[in-house]
Amino acid sequence: MTTFRDYMRNVYYQFYKLTSKKYVIPAKEVVIDVVIPFLQPDAEVLLLCIQGVRHCVNHKIDKIYVVSPETDLVKKLCEDNDAVFVDETKVMGYGSEAVSFHTDTGEDRSGWIFQQLLKLSGKIGENRYFLVIDADHVLVRPHTFISQDGRFVFYRSSDHHIPYYNTLESLTGFTDYGFFTFSYVSRKMIFDKEILAELRETLAGRSCKEWDRVIIESLENGELTTFSEFELYGNYVPDEKKISLPWRTKVLSSARLAPYEKLVDKYSGKFLALTFPDSIESMYK
Secondary structure, eight states, X not given: OOOHHHHHHHHHHHHHHHHSOSOOOBOTTOEEEEEEEOOOSOHHHXXXXXXXXXXXXXXXXXXXXXXXXXXXXXXXXXXXXXXXXEEGGGTSSXXXXXXXXXXXXXXXXXXHHHHXXXXXXXXXXXXXXXXXXXXXXXXXXXBOSBBTTSOEEEEEBSOOOHHHHHHHHHHHOOOOOOTTOOBSOSSEEEEEHHHHHHHHXXXXXXXXXXHHHHHHHHOOTTOSSOOOHHHHHHHHSOGGGEEEEEOOEEEOOGGGOOOHXXXXXXXXXXXXXEEOGGGGTTTTO
């Protein structure tokens, strides 16, 4: 049920979309890696995601890494599409079973937390900057992630999930989350490994434990979605180092999956990206 507060947030977000920048000059000389966490069953949307990255990212891409449980299918998909397969259990020396996070109702959310830790580890790729994009997210218009003046571009959604902010407060002590604070959860984010290293040190320093264990122990079992790596990192980056843009994304069902060119023709006039959340409905539950 939509509350009056939700309605007002949406009105404010529409105003934000109308008044925000439409284009940011990219730092085209910057080389980045791309990291795509993936858990089949739907390979078609992964191929669309890769096509979108190759067509729409305004930076030089070194390599595209697909991080997944090891199967013959995903390794073949990587081989056929010039991507690098990464066995998710080899990144941090453990798999999702080591997270062992369940809600009070018994739902296993270990994999969902684990894939967020993989991103925050900064261990994938050889370049300082890397773009993380969810496998169900398809770019249909050009995206800049690092501006010509060296700032990071974050695409923001209108979501406002209070449990995320509660967890961030316990992790960092930061409390400045106003009602009109837009979300960094937009299925894609540019990361700087140097800033990530500082963030991990900050987390570890607050409790003298390893940073990943600090995050795991901060989780509230009563919540299904209690932590967001995008919210953590996006809020950690200093304001003077970032530019915020509305994410302008259309959410579609997997029944609307189509060849990439058709999706671009149909939706790129109004949207920057498409997302198919039910196409990988079992992803890291």
